[in-house]
Amino acid sequence: MALALQTFATVKEANAALKSQGTRYLGGGTLVVRAANEGDVSVSSLIRSTEPSLSAITVTDGKARIGASVTMAAIGGNPDLGFLAKAARAVGGPAVRNMATVGGNLFAPAPYGDFAVALLALDATVSTHDGETPIETFLTRRDSNRAIVTSVAFALPKADGFRFLKVSRVKPKGVSLLSIAAVLELAGDGAVSSARIALGCMADRPMRAKAAEKALIGQSLTKDGIAPALAVGNEGTSPVTDPIASAWYRNEVLPVHLGRLLLT
Amino acid sequence: MAKVPVQFTLNGSEKAEFIDSGTTLLHALRDKIGDTSPKGGCHQGTCGACSVIIDGELRLSCLTLAETCNGAAITTTSGLSEGGVLHPLQHAFLDTFATQCGFCTPGMIMAAKVLLNHTPNPSRDDVVEALSGNVCRCTGYEPIIQAVLRAARANSQNAA
Numbered sequence: 001m002a003l004a005l006q007t008f009a010t011v012k013e014a015n016a017a018l019k020s021q022g023t024r025y026l027g028g029g030t031l032v033v034r035a036a037n038e039g040d041v042s043v044s045s046l047i048r049s050t051e052p053s054l055s056a057i058t059v060t061d062g063k064a065r066i067g068a069s070v071t072m073a074a075i076g077g078n079p080d081l082g083f084l085a086k087a088a089r090a091v092g093g094p095a096v097r098n099m100a101t102v103g104g105n106l107f108a109p110a111p112y113g114d115f116a117v118a119l120l121a122l123d124a125t126v127s128t129h130d131g132e133t134p135i136e137t138f139l140t141r142r143d144s145n146r147a148i149v150t151s152v153a154f155a156l157p158k159a160d161g162f163r164f165l166k167v168s169r170v171k172p173k174g175v176s177l178l179s180i181a182a183v184l185e186l187a188g189d190g191a192v193s194s195a196r197i198a199l200g201c202m203a204d205r206p207m208r209a210k211a212a213e214k215a216l217i218g219q220s221l222t223k224d225g226i227a228p229a230l231a232v233g234n235e236g237t238s239p240v241t242d243p244i245a246s247a248w249y250r251n252e253v254l255p256v257h258l259g260r261l262l263l264t
Numbered sequence: 265m266a267k268v269p270v271q272f273t274l275n276g277s278e279k280a281e282f283i284d285s286g287t288t289l290l291h292a293l294r295d296k297i298g299d300t301s302p303k304g305g306c307h308q309g310t311c312g313a314c315s316v317i318i319d320g321e322l323r324l325s326c327l328t329l330a331e332t333c334n335g336a337a338i339t340t341t342s343g344l345s346e347g348g349v350l351h352p353l354q355h356a357f358l359d360t361f362a363t364q365c366g367f368c369t370p371g372m373i374m375a376a377k378v379l380l381n382h383t384p385n386p387s388r389d390d391v392v393e394a395l396s397g398n399v400c401r402c403t404g405y406e407p408i409i410q411a412v413l414r415a416a417r418a419n420s421q422n423a424a
Contacts (some may be wrong), residue, residue, distance in 0.1 A: 003286025004266075005331050029327040031307050033288065037307040037326065046286065046329070073321070093374065093397015095315050095322040173396035 003036055005046045011142055011148050014049035018146060018201055023047050023149055027069060031090070031108060054103075054150060057081070065153040068103030072115060075102070083162045087118035087181065090166040094174050103149040107142055108133075110201045110240045114179045117206045120160070120198035121181035126153040139205050143239035157183045165261045166200075168251075169244065176201050177245045179255060180261050184221075191218045192225075197258070201250060202237040211235035212258065226262045230255040272336045274299065275343025276386045283330055289323075290314045292330035293340065301342035305399070310400030315341050315371035322378045322397075341370035344377070352422075353377060353415040362411035364402035372398050376412040385422075386416055 004028065008014040022044035024032050028091065036043055044093070054069035059080035063214060066075065075081055075088040076097065091100055091114055105115040120137055126138040128147035135152070163182045170173030179200035187193040195216040197209040211232035219225035239250035267282040274297065281296050281421045290307075293299045305313035307326045312416070314326040317339040344351035353373050356362070363369045370396060379386055379394035386394070392405075402407060 003329075005268075005285050005329055007331075026329070029329065030324075033327040033329065034308050048332075092309070093312060093376070094394060095312060095324045095397050096309055098321045098323055099309075099327065151380075171394055209295070 003043065003050065004048055006047050008047070008091075009051065009108075011049045011051050011054070011129065011150055013104065014047050016046045017253070020045065025103075025134075027101040027104040028071060030096055030100045031104050031112075048147065056081065062156050063146035063153060064156055065151050066102050067151050068101060068126050069151040070102050072097040072100050072102075072103075083157065084118060087115050087164045087166075089115045090164070090176075090179065097205045100151055104148060106138065106152075108206050111176045111242055111244055113206060114176055114200050117163055118162075118181040119152055119154065120206045120208065121196050122154040122157065123162075123183070123196055124152045127151045127153065136208060142205070146229045149221075151229045156187060161185055163261050163264060165223050165257060167257050175244050178202060178239075178250055178257060180254075180258055182261060184216075184219070184262075189222050189241070192219050199237065200255060201245075202239045204231075204238075204240060207236065209233055209235070209237075209258070216262075221262055223263065226259060229262070230259050268331055268335055270330050272333045272338055274338050275340060277403060282382055283365050285331065288326055288339075289316070289318075289328040289330045289333055290325035293338075299342050301338050301340045303367055303370060305367065305371075310399070311368070311369050311371075312375065313371040314402070315398065317376040317378055318372055320378075321373055339374070339377070341373045344373070351377075352418045353380070353412070356411040356415035356418065357408070360407045360411040360414060362403060362407040368398060368400040368402075372400065376415065379412065380416055380419060384416060385420060386412070388413065 026032055026046040026048040028207040054067040056067045072088040072091045076085045098105045118223045124135045125132040125133050126151045130147055135165055161183055166179040167177045181198045183196045185194040195213040197213050199205050199209050201204050214231040215229040217231050233255045234251050241247045267286045271280040273331050290302055290304055302311035302316050302325050305311035306341050307325045309324050314324055315327045353376055375395050375398050383390055391409050
């Protein structure tokens with residue numbers, strides 16, 4: 001399948017070019033070139049932008065903004081985003097991490113997209129030329145999105161407030177059986193005062209475990225305290241079945257891994 | 265299909281070609297330039313056989329479009345030996361029987377080279393992590409891991 005690549009200096013020009021039929025945005029290539037190599041004939045033209053802001057990371061005043069072209073390797077090596085290194089390094093092997101971008105990960109179908117799970121737990125906002133969209137809304141509508149994602153932004157979690165777990169069968173790196181990210185805040189007495197939990201591979205795209213979040217509030221992070229959350233951890237899930245695991249298996253083991261993450 | 269010019273440095277030599285837009289770097293290297301050391305395994309970014317080093321970073325040439333490499337410095341396994349003398353990594357792969365069918369070897373060596381560039385004395389875990397994106401169906405990996413550790417030791421002895 002022959003592809004044509006068009007490179008634009010600005011996102012504005014690239015957005016205009018993306019209006020043509022058969023076009024797709026090229027980030028790191030790990031999704032779109034892969035699809036073309038596999039024989040996806042819906043793509044005839046690739047668009048990319050070299051605007052420098054797409055590759056910028058800024059961390060100021062407790063807020064981080066990551067350009068959409070920033071790679072997993074760049075995040076994994078950024079000292080200001082140390083808490084996210086585990087999630088960034090969960091993506092692919094070293095070569096994939098040198099290529100795969102934050103923007104692309106938002107569109108990666110399960111069992112991929114582990115970094116987007118982390119961003120969902122962080123309640124990030126996704127920027128395009130239309131403005132900012134909460135990531136949960138963005139993920140719901142991503143199939144119809146035609147605007148180039150320029151950056152994601154989120155408030156930095158409190159120290160030790162972010163947790164991430166990826167479960168795969170092959171060590172050290174394998175495709176996700178599931179992944180879980182959580183942002184937890186604890187009150188002075190150790191009870192959970194706020195919780196956001198995001199799940200990967202438990203639907204066709206990252207999803208929030210809202211019933212489990214609600215059940216955690218006011219509980220301590222002990223075996224008994226988290227039991228109500230684990231009991232409802234699967235609420236609303238619709239896991240993928242693929243060569244890695246069946247939907248049934250993913251649902252069976254989710255509470256086990258959620259429990260491990262919460263008791264870490 | 266309109267041809268587009270690409271120009272980059274391959275193993276220290278300037279290369280300039282006209283290619284079809286959208287050509288992968290793997291295809292350009294193997295079928296236009298004639299460097300067949302990167303292998304086309306899965307073309308999906310899963311096996312690592314096509315790994316090359318672009319501006320010091322390990323990349324998958326099957327998922328990289330050649331046009332995006334304009335001005336870049338590209339290293340492949342075929343550029344490692346100097347004057348007919350094998351690179352220490354190549355020697356170590358031979359010495360530890362880390363090559364069986366040989367298909368994954370150039371990608372493994374590229375991944376190992378980047379590791380040793382940044383971490384001259386890696387731990388076993390460092391090596392396993394560095395090779396985690398490269399698949400080998402023959403060796404069971406252990407001889408490859410040993411080869412990389414051996415090359416690191418050889419490098420440090422030479423430097424001493």
